[in-house]
Structure formats: structure tokens, C-alpha cells
Amino acid sequence: xxxxxxxxxxxxxxxxxxxxxxxxxxxxxxxxxxxxxxxxxxxxxxxxxxxxxxxxxxxxxxxxxxxxxxxxxxxxxxxxxxxxxxxxxxxxxxxxxxxxxxxxxxxxxxxxxxxxxxxxxxxxxxxxxxxxxxxxxxxxxxxxxxxxxxxxxxxxxxxxxxxxxxxxxxxxxxxxxxxxxxxxxxxxxxxxxxxxxxxxxxxxxxxxxxxxxxxxxxxxxxxxxxxxxxxxxxxxxxxxxxxxxxxxxxxxxxxxxxxxxxxxxxxxxxxxxxxxxxxxxxxxxxxxxxxxxxxxxxxxxxxxxxxxxxxxxxxxxxxxxxxxxxxxxxxxxxxxxxxxxxxxxxxxxxxxxxxxxxxxxxxxxxxxxxxxxxxxxxxxxxxxxxxxxxxxxxxxxxxxxxxxxxxxxxxxxxxxxxxxxxxxxxxxxxxxxxxxxxxxxxxxxxxxxxxxxxxxxxxxxxxxxxxxxxxxxxxxxxxxxxxxxxxxxxxxxxxxxxxxxxxxx
Amino acid sequence: xxxxxxxxxxxxxxxxxxxxxxxxxxxxxxxxxxxxxxxxxxxxxxxxxxxxxxxxxxxxxxxxxxxxxxxxxxxxxxxxxxxxxxxxxxxxxxxxxxxxxxxxxxxxxxxxxxxxxxxxxxxxxxxxxxxxxxxxxxxxxxxxxxxxxxxxxxxxxxxxxxx
Numbered sequence: 063x064x065x066x067x068x069x070x071x072x073x074x075x076x077x078x079x080x081x082x083x084x085x086x087x088x089x090x091x092x093x094x095x096x097x098x099x100x101x102x103x104x105x106x107x108x109x110x111x112x113x114x115x116x117x118x119x120x121x122x123x124x125x126x127x128x129x130x131x132x133x134x135x136x137x138x139x140x141x142x143x144x145x146x147x148x149x150x151x152x153x154x155x156x157x158x159x160x161x162x163x164x165x166x167x168x169x170x171x172x173x174x175x176x177x178x179x180x181x182x183x184x185x186x187x188x189x190x191x192x193x194x195x196x197x198x199x200x201x202x203x204x205x206x207x208x209x210x211x212x213x214x215x216x217x218x219x220x221x222x223x224x225x226x227x228x229x230x231x232x233x234x235x236x237x238x239x240x241x242x243x244x245x246x247x248x249x250x251x252x253x254x255x256x257x258x259x260x261x262x263x264x265x266x267x268x269x270x271x272x273x274x275x276x277x278x279x280x281x282x283x284x285x286x287x288x289x290x291x292x293x294x295x296x297x298x299x300x301x302x303x304x305x306x307x308x309x310x311x312x313x314x315x316x317x318x319x320x321x322x323x324x325x326x327x328x329x330x331x332x333x334x335x336x337x338x339x340x341x342x343x344x345x346x347x348x349x350x351x352x353x354x355x356x357x358x359x360x361x362x363x364x365x366x367x368x369x370x371x372x373x374x375x376x377x378x379x380x381x382x383x384x385x386x387x388x389x390x391x392x393x394x395x396x397x398x399x400x401x402x403x404x405x406x407x408x409x410x411x412x413x414x415x416x417x418x419x420x421x422x423x424x425x426x427x428x429x430x431x432x433x434x435x436x437x438x439x440x441x442x443x444x445x446x447x448x449x450x451x452x453x454x455x456x457x458x459x460x461x462x463x464x465x466x467x468x469x470x471x472x473x474x475x476x477x478x479x480x481x482x483x484x485x486x487x488x489x490x491x492x493x494x495x496x497x498x499x500x501x502x503x504x505x506x507x508x509x510x511x512x513x514x515x516x517x518x519x520x521x522x523x524x525x526x527x528x529x530x531x532x533x534x535x536x537x538x539x540x541x542x543x544x545x546x547x548x549x550x551x552x553x554x555x556x557x558x559x560x561x562x563x564x565x566x567x
Numbered sequence: 568x569x570x571x572x573x574x575x576x577x578x579x580x581x582x583x584x585x586x587x588x589x590x591x592x593x594x595x596x597x598x599x600x601x602x603x604x605x606x607x608x609x610x611x612x613x614x615x616x617x618x619x620x621x622x623x624x625x626x627x628x629x630x631x632x633x634x635x636x637x638x639x640x641x642x643x644x645x646x647x648x649x650x651x652x653x654x655x656x657x658x659x660x661x662x663x664x665x666x667x668x669x670x671x672x673x674x675x676x677x678x679x680x681x682x683x684x685x686x687x688x689x690x691x692x693x694x695x696x697x698x699x700x701x702x703x704x705x706x707x708x709x710x711x712x713x714x715x716x717x718x719x720x721x722x723x724x725x726x727x728x729x730x
């Protein structure tokens with residue numbers, strides 16, 4: 063029960079007035095960020111991150127993770143009231159949430175969504191509490207070769223399990239790696255791909271890239287669609303909340319199933335977006351009311367929200383235990399840890415115990431705080447969306463510009479942000495996924511250095527990646543995931559052949 | 568340029584091919600840089616171009632594949648001209664705003680950006696737009712310069728006010 067003891071100490075760290083205050087601010091900002099187009103979880107965290115450089119790491123990460131919870135909650139508000147998913151992971155919530163709002167059941171739908179989010183997040187935090195220390199202590203045995211294998215596995219599963227065209231995921235990853243390599247190479251002291259340009263000398267900062275790719279591009283996409291928000295009104299009173307909560311226990315199976323899907327998708331870098339769709343799809347298939355999905359079915363709101371939050375939370379597990387983020391937001395948080403001088407990965411659990419457990423405890427508290435705040439303040443945030451886009455768009459762009467500037471106090475970074483905004487727009491329109499690029503730019507240097515160290519001992523021979531059972535099996539799993547679509551196709555073909563053979567006999 | 572029904576715009580295939588070509592070019596440039604610097608094995612281990620050069624090759628292959636796939640794509644509209652106009656309504660002011668930051672500092676250009684945007688696209692009254700813009704900029708100043716103590720780029724106006 064060492065974990066529980068550590069967790070109690072964590073609560074001791076997290077439960078200070080200051081940290082609870084940061085939690086509330088974080089959740090509130092997060093909901094705003096989740097509600098507004100162009101300010102999502104990843105770039106909300108990216109904009110706020112430079113402001114936390116001077117803060118104590120525990121408080122800083124509590125603020126930023128709370129912003130993340132808030133963003134997860136906020137996405138549901140726009141989906142249900144406006145039929146506009148504030149975040150990609152709440153697209154599936156619109157399917158049944160908006161019809162419910164149209165039928166005048168907006169308060170019920172919102173309560174369902176928030177509660178489901180809470181349950182999903184709780185599942186994620188419980189997983190982190192009990193599994194992350196195990197993973198971390200296991201990973202303490204890792205050498206550079208094993209680390210490279212784990213990185214390789216992450217990237218392979220992105221390609222193999224991704225929804226977009228595989229060649230495009232691959233290209234997106236490569237661009238991320240190449241961008242990460244630009245600038246001074248810390249091992250050899252060489253300047254790489256700078257082409258004698260003083261601005262390229264400093265390399266690309268992932269925060270600026272994130273703000274451009276997620277923030278500016280989203281405004282361009284929104285503008286292209288020529289938005290006019292027309293929303294349903296909602297105020298939640300306690301009676302509806304209690305009534306909705308009373309109806310929840312009968313959906314326990316959906317909740318558990320969606321949580322499990324979410325946890326799995328979160329730990330592997332499938333992410334919250336894929337998880338929400340999978341949760342919805344599975345609920346539709348197994349629910350007795352499956353054919354009524356899309357018309358305002360309770361489970362249609364519960365399932366995707368539970369999965370999305372379970373995934374969003376579980377994505378922090380590999381980030382903490384291995385230093386490998388399971389989502390774009392987790393990648394940005396990881397970058398934050400590095401900036402605060404903390405080395406994410408297994409050693410964190412040994413050297414920075416109070417930080418890790420303070421963070422984990424704050425996840426429990428942050429979600430409770432988030433649930434209460436979001437239930438109480440829905441009308442306020444729904445009102446934000448009624449502000450015309452002609453006011454919201456420039457404000458968001460100005461905030462993005464300030465965020466990009468504060469990263470390194472460089473005006474050139476604002477230009478970089480604008481350029482990456484245009485790139486992000488083109489990426490979105492052509493279905494090039496953005497998350498792999500962000501992951502690669504954050505992990506690029508560490509992937510490369512573990513690769514270099516690994517082959518160094520073997521005189522440049524790649525056989526180091528098959529030199530022992532652990533690294534070998536990691537590589538095999540990675541390749542299996544990379545070729546997963548081909549593998550499943552072959553299995554399906556084999557089954558069909560068997561089936562036709564048995565029916566013939 | 569395809570002309571499907573009433574909507575006219577840039578063909579998706581054209582953009583897809585152009586982007587794939589740019590990525591091909593980018594990978595060639597990256598490869599060239601890393602290869603000429605040394606992408607092999609030195610006495611002290613892999614040279615600095617070792618890893619990026621190999622990634623550039625992978626990127627080249629991926630982009631080439633994307634290019635070939637795009638060649639066979641169905642004609643579709645990437646963006647209609649009408650949409651393009653709407654996007655430029657925000658993109659061009661954004662670029663001017665960014666130029667403005669270099670000249671006037673972030674506060675003045677933010678205020679102008681917001682006010683002009685509100686009057687032009689939001690059809691708000693000039694007075695209301697200006698008041699909102701000034702209020703926003705003052706709030707930004709208080710939050711960043713005073714509360715977080717993060718200096719933002721300033722221009723002649725701030726110098727005049729002695730900030």
C-alpha cells in the first residue's frame with residue numbers, strides 16, 4: 063500500500079490554498095479555451111506555459127493540468143448547445159447531445175456529459191495511481207536501446223492505428239523530426255539545417271509551432287465556414303442534476319466499457335479523439351436502444367464523453383512514467399516539465415516523489431473542482447459563444463501572438479506562428495494529421511540521442527535493437543503495430559477462407 | 568481548375584500535388600544539408616547528419632507515395648473562391664497586425680487590429696469598437712506586465728506614456 067501512502071502525501075501537497083486556487087483558475091480558463099474555437103487544450107496549455115516558468119513546478123503543472131480538464135469539459139458545452147464541437151474529441155458528443163438540446167433536454171444532456179467526463183477521468187486517474195509507478199519502476203531498467211524501442215513503438219502505433227492516410231502520418235512525423243533537428247546539435251556542436259540563417263540557428267520551439275498549428279489554423283478554418291453561432295439556452299438546476307444522477311447507475315455497463323476503451327486508447331497514442339468515436343460506436347452496437355442513437359439517446363452522450371476523458375487522462379500515464387506523451391496536450395505538458403528542469407520518465411517517480419504524487423492527487427481534486435464549477439457556470443460560458451466571431455477571432459489571434467512571443471521574447475516567433483497557422487490550415491484541409499508532428503518535434507531530440515547512444519555501443523550496427531529479449535520484443539511489437547492494418551487484413555482474409563471452406567464441406 | 572456545379576474554387580488535387588512536391592523538395596534539401604555535413608560514421612560515433620538524413624529519405628518516400636496517390640484522386644474542390652475571400656479577411660489583417668508589432672509594439676497594433684476588425688466585419692459602431700479595444704488592451708497590459716511581469720514588445724506610444 064505504498065502507493066496509497068504516497069498518494070496521501072500528494073494530497074498534502076495539492077491541498078494548499080494556493081494550489082486549489084490555481085486549480086479553480088485553471089479549470090475556468092480551460093473551459094473558456096474549450097468553448098472557444100481556435101483555443102484548444104494543446105495550444106491553451108502552450109500559451110499559458112511561458113507564464114509559469116517562474117512558478118513552483120507543482121503549482122505550475124496543477125494550473126496547466128486543470129486547464130486541460132477544463133478544456134475537456136468545455137468541449138462538451140459547445141457540442142451540446144451549439145452543435146459545434148469545441149474540440150475534436152467532442153464531435154461524437156454532438157450526435158446525441160445536440161438532438162437532446164433541441165428537445166429541450168439541454169440541462170440533462172450537459173449533466174450527463176459532465177458526469178460522464180468525470181467518471182472517465184476518474185478511471186484514468188485511478189489507472190495512473192496504480193499502474194504508473196509499476197511502469198516507472200520497470201522502465202528504470204531501460205537503456206538507450208530500450209528507450210529508442212519505446213519511442214519507435216509510439217511512432218509506429220501512430221502510423222498503424224491512425225485514422226488518416228498512413229503516408230501522410232509518416233510525412234507529418236518526419237517533418238516534426240526534421241524541425242526538431244534544426245539548429246545546434248548538442249552532441250557534436252554542429253549547426254544542422256540552418257542554411258546560415260540566424261533565425262534558424264535557435265531552432266524551432268514546439269510551443270510556437272503548437273500555437274500556430276492548433277490556434278491560428280483553427281481560426282482560419284472557422285472563418286472559412288463563415289460561422290454564425292446559434293445556440294440553445296441552458297441553465298442547470300440542482301433538481302435536474304440529481305434526477306440525472308439517479309438515472310446513471312443503470313448505464314453502468316456503458317460507463318465501464320467506455321472507460322476501458324478510453325484507457326486503452328489513451329495509453330497507446332490513439333488519443334481522445336479516436337476513443338470518443340470508438341466509445342460511441344461500441345455503445346451503439348451493444349445498447350438495446352442502439353438503433354435510436356443519433357436522436358437524443360442518453361447513452362449516446364455518456365459513451366463518447368466517458369471515453370474521451372478516460373483517454374485524455376490516461377494519456378498522462380506514459381508521459382509521467384516513460385516520458386512519452388499519449389496526446390498532443392500531454393506532449394506540450396511534457397515540454398513544460400523539461401523547461402521546469404524536471405526529467406520526465408521513470409526517475410521522476412524516484413527523485414521527484416512529492417511532485418509526481420502532488421500532481422496525481424491534484425488530478426482527483428481538479429476533476430471534482432471541475433465538475434462542480436462546470437455545472438455551476440454553464441450559462442456563463444454559453445454566453446461567451448454568443449459574442450460575435452468578429453470580436454472573438456481577433457482576440458484569440460492576439461492572445462496567440464502574445465503566447466508565441468512570450469516563449470522566447472522574440473518577435474520572429476510571431477511570424478513563425480503565422481506561417482505554421484497557414485501550414486496547419488493546409489494540413490487540416492488535406493487530412494495530414496497534426497498530432498504526430500507535435501509529438502515528433504517534442505520527442506525528436508530525445509529519440510535521436512537514445513538512437514545515437516544505442517548504436518554507439520554496437521559500432522553502428524542496428525543489431526543492438528535485437529540484442530536482448532526486452533528490446534527485441536519491443537521492436538517486434540512496434541513493427542506489428544506499424545503493419546497492423548495489413549495484419550488484420552490477413553487475419554480477416556484467412557477467416558473468410560476458413561468460413562468458405564467449412565461451408566463448402 | 569475544375570468547375571463543379573455552381574461552386575468554383577481551387578482543385579484539391581492541385582493543392583495535394585503541390586504540397587507533396589514541396590515536401591519532396593524539403594526532404595531533398597534536408598538530405599543534402601545533412602549528407603554534405605556528414606551522415607556516416609566517424610571515429611567517435613554517428614555524425615550529426617546520421618539520423619536526420621535517414622529521416623529525410625523516409626520523408627521523401629512517404630511524400631512520393633502521397634504524390635502518386637494524389638494523381639489518381641477524384642476531382643474535388645479544396646477551397647472555393649468565396650471561402651478564400653473569407654479566409655483572407657482574417658489572414659491579411661493578421662499579417663498586417665504582425666508587421667505592426669515590429670513598428671508600434673503589441674499594444675497599439677492589438678487595439679487597432681481589434682477595433683478595425685469589429686467595425687469592418689462585425690459592423691459595430693466605431694465608438695463601441697474603440698472602447699472595447701482599449702479596454703482589452705488595458706486588461707492585457709495589467710495581466711502580462713503587472714501581474715505576470717512578462718514584458719511584451721512596445722513601441723513609440725508606450726515610450727511616450729513612459730511605460
